[in-house]
Amino acid sequence: xxxxxxxxxxxxxxxxxxxxxxxxxxxxxxxxxxxxxxxxxxxxxxxxxxxxxxxxxxxxxxxxxxxxxxxxxxxxxxxxxxxxxxxxxxxxxxxxxxxxxxxxxxxxxxxxxxxxxxxxxxxxxxxxxxxxxxxxxxxxxxxxxxxxxxxxxxxxxxxxxxxxxxxxxxxxxxxxxxxxxxxxxxxxxxxxxxxxxxxxxxxxxxxxxxxxxxxxxxxxxxxxxxxxxxxxxxxxxxxxxxxxxxxxxxxxxxxxxxxxxxxxxxxxxxxxxxxxxxxxxxxxxxxxxxxxxxxxxxxxxxx
Amino acid sequence: xxxxxxxxxxxxxxxxxxxxxxxxxxxxxxxxxxxxxxxxxxxxxxxxxxxxxxxxxxxxxxxxxxxxxxxxxxxxxxxxxxxxxxxxxxxxxxxxxxxxxxxxxxxxxxxxxxxxxxxxxxxxxxxxxxxxxxxxxxxxxxxxx
Numbered sequence: 231x232x233x234x235x236x237x238x239x240x241x242x243x244x245x246x247x248x249x250x251x252x253x254x255x256x257x258x259x260x261x262x263x264x265x266x267x268x269x270x271x272x273x274x275x276x277x278x279x280x281x282x283x284x285x286x287x288x289x290x291x292x293x294x295x296x297x298x299x300x301x302x303x304x305x306x307x308x309x310x311x312x313x314x315x316x317x318x319x320x321x322x323x324x325x326x327x328x329x330x331x332x333x334x335x336x337x338x339x340x341x342x343x344x345x346x347x348x349x350x351x352x353x354x355x356x357x358x359x360x361x362x363x364x365x366x367x368x369x370x371x372x373x374x375x376x377x378x379x380x381x382x383x384x385x386x387x388x389x390x391x392x393x394x395x396x397x398x399x400x401x402x403x404x405x406x407x408x409x410x411x412x413x414x415x416x417x418x419x420x421x422x423x424x425x426x427x428x429x430x431x432x433x434x435x436x437x438x439x440x441x442x443x444x445x446x447x448x449x450x451x452x453x454x455x456x457x458x459x460x461x462x463x464x465x466x467x468x469x470x471x472x473x474x475x476x477x478x479x480x481x482x483x484x485x486x487x488x489x490x491x492x493x494x495x496x497x498x499x500x501x502x503x504x505x506x507x508x509x510x511x512x513x514x515x516x517x518x519x520x521x522x523x524x525x526x527x528x529x530x531x532x533x
Numbered sequence: 534x535x536x537x538x539x540x541x542x543x544x545x546x547x548x549x550x551x552x553x554x555x556x557x558x559x560x561x562x563x564x565x566x567x568x569x570x571x572x573x574x575x576x577x578x579x580x581x582x583x584x585x586x587x588x589x590x591x592x593x594x595x596x597x598x599x600x601x602x603x604x605x606x607x608x609x610x611x612x613x614x615x616x617x618x619x620x621x622x623x624x625x626x627x628x629x630x631x632x633x634x635x636x637x638x639x640x641x642x643x644x645x646x647x648x649x650x651x652x653x654x655x656x657x658x659x660x661x662x663x664x665x666x667x668x669x670x671x672x673x674x675x676x677x678x
Contacts, residue, residue: 259647263655278559287559288584306676327678332666346639373640377645380646442601442603445578452559452579
């Protein structure tokens with residue numbers, strides 16, 4: 231048997247971003263600005279094609295977090311309270327507040343880049359649910375990836391390279407190692423700083439689905455827990471690991487979030503609201519669903 | 534509804550430098566059989582049904598089917614994606630045809646400017662503002678608790 235002749239490619243950079251999804255692309259856009267000021271290089275490595283990688287690869291029909299600070303729709307406190315309640319009190323309020331105070335500017339950037347966000351006659355975003363905006367998001371990821379590509383340059387984006395772990399220099403993470411899934415090449419990325427955004431983990435529990443349902447999941451099947459593995463190996467502090475969100479697949483849908491319930495105000499027909507199925511230990515993701523589902527209407531009505 | 538390659542339509546992207554579906558599949562499921570120049574999906578159970586292979590195929594050889602265990606045969610879903618819109622064509626079993634067209638972006642392809650066109654002069658790396666903030670927030674400063 232011939233042993234494959236693998237070439238080792240060494241890439242040196244200042245900031246290495248591992249992952250190519252929404253978070254990684256956003257990080258690339260932000261980092262590029264500061265890197266340019268200080269004459270530094272930002273490199274992004276993705277196991278797929280950055281145009282369509284990560285959990286937004288297929289597009290989305292809604293943005294599920296918009297605080298609306300500029301129009302006084304909500305305050306940071308409102309958002310922190312909502313998340314704390316949703317997660318039964320177990321949350322890092324500082325981190326939630328930090329995301330909440332920046333998320334609106336991300337949404338505004340998406341709109342400038344070309345994401346069609348629904349607006350009403352007055353030009354205000356159409357809300358479906360307190361924190362949700364409706365979008366025509368078929369190309370959501372394409373648009374965000376484009377901004378990242380324009381920010382750091384195509385030469386600094388490595389696609390179809392599967393990162394397998396951190397490169398350690400004593401206790402310091404000095405980059406990442408991986409291999410190409412297209413060519414016989416090992417990659418060694420050496421970086422001054424490494425930022426990891428490789429998604430969460432799906433298929434942690436065996437689903438009960440059989441037949442065509444087997445393996446189907448709300449979260450992408452390619453999110454294999456790489457972020458957790460990489461960061462644990464690198465000695466990073468792990469936080470917010472207490473809550474597992476496990477959306478279950480049922481007919482026509484993958485989980486309890488989204489436009490199906492919020493925009494179409496649909497509800498299940500077979501049970502009353504009191505006995506409506508929901509994931510054990512979790513409430514529906516928004517308070518507005520329970521307010522909107524009119525329990526006094528005939529249960530067969532889909533409004 | 535999983536996608537599959539119709540071998541009668543697939544030409545293995547012989548006119549391109551790489552196979553389109555192989556290039557785009559986020560889970561790296563598409564394989565080209567170079568002997569017959571036809572692509573196929575190696576593991577339907579690991580497919581997310583994101584339809585990127587369907588949308589990118591230059592010969593519309595990647596088609597969508599209903600779940601074999603409960604969707605009756607005879608219906609079809611196809612799509613055509615252009616630079617600013619996508620159109621879905623649904624054919625029902627009784628012959629009814631429906632088309633839905635949605636915008637997919639509001640700007641010309643390739644023109645996403647990282648700073649969104651805002652005046653950017655942020656010099657404080659240690660401050661709370663991201664580089665387009667506070668302008669991109671529509672506020673005079675980053676919100677505080």
